[in-house]
Amino acid sequence: MKFFNNLNDIQKSFLITTLFIIGISSINTSIINIGSLSFIVISFLLILFYFSSYILINVISYSAIQISSVIVMFCIKVTIYSSIPVPIYLLFLLLIFLLTITILRNQFRWIIFSTLSILMISYYFFNEENICISDSLNLFEHKKGGTDSKYFTYSPGEDKYRDEYKNPDFLSYSIDASKIMEDDWNQSKINWREIFWGFNKKNIPLNGRLWIPDGNEKYPIISIIHGNHSMQEFSDNGYNYLGEFLSSHGYIFNSVDQNFLNGSWEGDFKGKEMTTRSWHFLENLSYLKELSSDSLSPLFNKVDFNKVIFIGHSRGGEAVNLAAKFNDLSTYPDNGNVKFNYNFNIIGVVTLAPTDYRYNRNYKLKNINYLSLQGSMDSDEESFFGMRQSNRITNSIDSLVNTNILIEGANHSQFNTSWGKSDLGFPSKYLINYRNIIPDWLQRKILTYYLINFVNYVSGKDLNAIKKLNKSVEYKISTNDELKILSQYQKISKNIKNDFEGNDLGNNENTIVFFENIEQPKLEKLKFRGGKSQQNTALKIKSKKNSRITFKLKNDSFLDNLRLDVYNETDSSYLNINFLIDNQIVDSTKLKLVNNKISLKNYKFNYLTRKKFKKINDIMLTTYEVKKSNRNINSISISFKKTGNYYFDNIAF
Numbered sequence: 001m002k003f004f005n006n007l008n009d010i011q012k013s014f015l016i017t018t019l020f021i022i023g024i025s026s027i028n029t030s031i032i033n034i035g036s037l038s039f040i041v042i043s044f045l046l047i048l049f050y051f052s053s054y055i056l057i058n059v060i061s062y063s064a065i066q067i068s069s070v071i072v073m074f075c076i077k078v079t080i081y082s083s084i085p086v087p088i089y090l091l092f093l094l095l096i097f098l099l100t101i102t103i104l105r106n107q108f109r110w111i112i113f114s115t116l117s118i119l120m121i122s123y124y125f126f127n128e129e130n131i132c133i134s135d136s137l138n139l140f141e142h143k144k145g146g147t148d149s150k151y152f153t154y155s156p157g158e159d160k161y162r163d164e165y166k167n168p169d170f171l172s173y174s175i176d177a178s179k180i181m182e183d184d185w186n187q188s189k190i191n192w193r194e195i196f197w198g199f200n201k202k203n204i205p206l207n208g209r210l211w212i213p214d215g216n217e218k219y220p221i222i223s224i225i226h227g228n229h230s231m232q233e234f235s236d237n238g239y240n241y242l243g244e245f246l247s248s249h250g251y252i253f254n255s256v257d258q259n260f261l262n263g264s265w266e267g268d269f270k271g272k273e274m275t276t277r278s279w280h281f282l283e284n285l286s287y288l289k290e291l292s293s294d295s296l297s298p299l300f301n302k303v304d305f306n307k308v309i310f311i312g313h314s315r316g317g318e319a320v321n322l323a324a325k326f327n328d329l330s331t332y333p334d335n336g337n338v339k340f341n342y343n344f345n346i347i348g349v350v351t352l353a354p355t356d357y358r359y360n361r362n363y364k365l366k367n368i369n370y371l372s373l374q375g376s377m378d379s380d381e382e383s384f385f386g387m388r389q390s391n392r393i394t395n396s397i398d399s400l401v402n403t404n405i406l407i408e409g410a411n412h413s414q415f416n417t418s419w420g421k422s423d424l425g426f427p428s429k430y431l432i433n434y435r436n437i438i439p440d441w442l443q444r445k446i447l448t449y450y451l452i453n454f455v456n457y458v459s460g461k462d463l464n465a466i467k468k469l470n471k472s473v474e475y476k477i478s479t480n481d482e483l484k485i486l487s488q489y490q491k492i493s494k495n496i497k498n499d500f501e502g503n504d505l506g507n508n509e510n511t512i513v514f515f516e517n518i519e520q521p522k523l524e525k526l527k528f529r530g531g532k533s534q535q536n537t538a539l540k541i542k543s544k545k546n547s548r549i550t551f552k553l554k555n556d557s558f559l560d561n562l563r564l565d566v567y568n569e570t571d572s573s574y575l576n577i578n579f580l581i582d583n584q585i586v587d588s589t590k591l592k593l594v595n596n597k598i599s600l601k602n603y604k605f606n607y608l609t610r611k612k613f614k615k616i617n618d619i620m621l622t623t624y625e626v627k628k629s630n631r632n633i634n635s636i637s638i639s640f641k642k643t644g645n646y647y648f649d650n651i652a653f
Contacts, residue, residue: 133442133477140449145249148214150298154287155207155257160198162234165207165257170297172287174203179338181276183269196231197260204280206287207257209236211247212298220307220347220459221288222246223254225281227314227355229419231262238416239313245448251455252303256284258316271358275334277319278326281310282342307459309348311451313415314381317354317372321389324349325363333361348458350451352415353378356385357532364392369458370402371469373447375410376598376618377437379423383528384618387488388535395492401457403469403489406620407446408598409438415447438483446485472594472622486596488565489623490650495563498551498651500539509554511651515541516548524647526619538567538621538649543640550637551651561628562636565621567647569597574642579628580635587628594622621649 152169159165178201185193185201194200213219224242226235236257243253258280261273285308292299312320324346332338348369370393372386387404395402413419414437421440424432453469456462470489474482490496497510500523506513515521519542526534541549562577573595579587598618640646 133439137442137445137475137477139473139475140446142449142452144245147248147250149211149244149247150214151243152210152212152298153208154210154291156205158198158205159207160196164209165205168207169210170291172206172208174199174205175280175283177201177204177276177280179335180279180332181273182334183272193260193264196264199260201276204260204276205257206280206284207236208284208288209240209243209255209257210288210299211243211253212302213247213250213252215250215302218302218304219250219252220309220455221252221254221285221303221305222309222311222455223256223281223285223288224311224313225256225258225277225316225319226416227312227316227353228262228268229259229416230425231259231264233418234259235262235416235418238418241417241444242311242448242451246452246455249452249456250461251309251459252299254284254288256281271315271355274315274319274322274358275332277315278323279332281319281323282326282340282344285344286342306345306347308344308346309350309455309458310346311350311352312354313352314412315355315358317351317386318356318358320349321351321354321356321365322359322363324365324368348454350454351386351389352447353381353412354386354389355381356388362392364394365389366394367397367400368393368395369400369454371405371450371454372403373405373407373410373415373450375412375414375443376406376408377410378412379432380412383532384534384620385528385532388533390490391534391536393490395490398492400492401454401466401469401489402491403454403487404620405450405469406484406486406488406598406618407438407443408483408485409436410443410446411437414440414443417444438477470623470625474594484594484596484598486594486620486622488621491563491652496650496652497553500537500649506539506551511554512552514550514552516546516550517544518542518547518549519544526647528618534619536649538565538619538647540645540647542643542645544643545640548637548639549648550635552635553633555634561653562626563623563650563652564626565623565647565649566593567596567619567621568593568644569595570642570644571595572642573640573644576639576641577626578637578639579631579633580637581631581633583635586631586633589626589628591624591626593624596620596622619647621647623650 153164154170154172155165155168156174157166157168157171181201191200199205224239226238229235234257236255236259239255243255246253258277261277261280262268288299288303289305291297292301292303292305294300310320310324312318326332326340327342327344327346329340331340346368348371349365350370351372353374354372370390372384372390374381374384374386384404384406390402390404393402411421412423413421417440421434421437422432450469453462453465457465457469470487472487473485475485476482498506498508498513500506502508503523505521505523521539521541523537524540526536526538528534541547562579566575570593573593575591575593577589577591578585596619598620
């Protein structure tokens with residue numbers, strides 16, 4: 001206290017401002033974060049800084065205190081607040097400085113003025129403005145099914161916080177994750193995570209929620225896992241709406257609890273827990289298989305384990321992709337002493353705004369139905385990582401679907417009813433522009449629409465549902481405004497004649513490419529708006545009105561149709577496509593294109609820092625199919641109606 005009293009008003013204000021900034025930066029969903037950017041460590045170092053300055057007061061002036069405060073503030077800007085533009089950051093520091101110094105001087109009039117200034121600035125930059133959309137919008141209507149269902153929970157019965165897991169309908173058990181989770185369960189010497197949950201990595205519980213349709217037949221089973229969130233704000237109940245809806249259509253639905261693997265006041269595992277998420281998810285499914293063999297269980301003889309579908313959200317999306325890979329392995333790839341024996345018949349994997357960079361092994365999936373959905377206003381995962389996994393899938397069966405859906409206006413969190421509207425925690429959530437985010441009910445309605453069509457198709461209930469997956473749409477949300485949903489999909493990989501992954505400007509063993517009146521065609525490695533690689537290359541061209549591209553097949557082919565991926569940023573644009581044999585046109589068609597460009601000008605403040613983000617939107621291609629008469633051809637030509645930039649990929653027959 002003596003130290004503090006010896007400071008003048010300016011020095012006191014710098015000290016208080018610095019500690020204040022450190023304090024709010026360390027808050028995670030209203031819980032003090034003492035993790036990797038720890039409040040304790042930074043505060044200790046800061047106090048030591050000030051104490052050293054005080055000891056050396058006869059040698060160094062009090063300006064050392066001021067300098068140290070400024071240094072700390074700029075260090076925080078570089079680390080914690082790197083997403084905030086410098087002018088906004090400095091403005092807030094100035095306002096906070098004025099507020100603190102007036103408090104120290106007991107100038108209450110100026111306290112009020114400073115507080116009002118902060119509130120006004122905050123309101124101007126960060127106020128929420130929802131898109132007003134009528135709930136009568138019926139484009140994505142899919143009514144609840146006619147099957148009644150019952151809701152159950154399972155757990156070991158030892159949960160400290162949730163009644164549904166304290167007194168479950170079924171008693172499960174705990175499993176030992178110590179051989180899977182090699183990193184320390186705790187991020188500090190104090191066992192905060194163990195204290196909160198009451199267990200460690202040697203006895204992780206199998207907790208989950210179940211919706212079981214009434215009836216005497218066997219039903220496909222759909223299992224979902226959530227992503228990373230504050231572990232104190234439980235996530236597994238956020239998909240109850242999916243459980244109620246899908247069970248009404250004759251599916252068993254399971255929501256797995258992995259909240260104990262999520263972030264906390266001591267930080268999170270930085271994605272190193274990914275293999276544990278995948279393994280634990282499969283162990284839950286194994287428990288349900290055991291339960292289905294119990295004649296006293298409501299699951300008895302009701303689960304069709306030949307029709308298993310995985311769903312994952314955020315980190316859970318990467319986890320279910322990895323779980324699908326683990327399902328085919330006999331041992332854990334990072335520890336051969338851990339044996340796997342799952343062998344579930346997985347007919348589909350769905351990912352919602354997934355990650356794809358946490359696990360250090362580059363793995364591929366084969367012959368599996370896949371669907372990934374992403375929102376254009378996602379502030380957590382700035383890239384559509386589901387497309388990367390999609391590009392790594394190799395299918396050789398005609399009926400399999402591999403589809404990516406980009407939803408304009410959707411964000412990261414609203415797929416889960418427990419996560420609210422904000423994709424980020426405090427204080428970063430106040431730096432998100434909410435003006436162009438669609439309402440939560442609409443985002444979940446769109447998800448439900450695509451999800452039911454996907455599961456109906458892959459389970460064999462509705463083979464025509466694929467038409468609703470593989471189609472880009474524009475729909476009105478008001479008299480003047482439209483939103484886009486872009487669909488990019490692949491069928492069997494062997495039909496692709498040119499994927500532009502080589503180094504020779506489109507030429508390969510299948511085709512020779514000719515360019516007419518096209519400026520600087522080039523192969524471009526596609527990136528997401530966050531700067532991460534899509535792990536895909538496309539042909540980029542700048543066309544004129546009389547531009548033309550010709551793909552000459554090295555071997556004649558009998559074609560049912562042509563399929564190609566196109567990115568276009570021009571309204572009312574068409575492609576004229578001609579099918580040729582020996583340079584003679586035998587069939588032609590006009591293909592109307594969707595404008596793929598989604599404006600993200602007001603997406604997020606850090607997108608105004610162009611040094612970090614050179615682009616403000618993803619290159620999301622749309623897939624088109626073109627029918628033709630059944631004649632042999634050896635060339636196709638594409639001519640352009642309007643000038644502009646175009647991307648082409650996956651020319652397939």
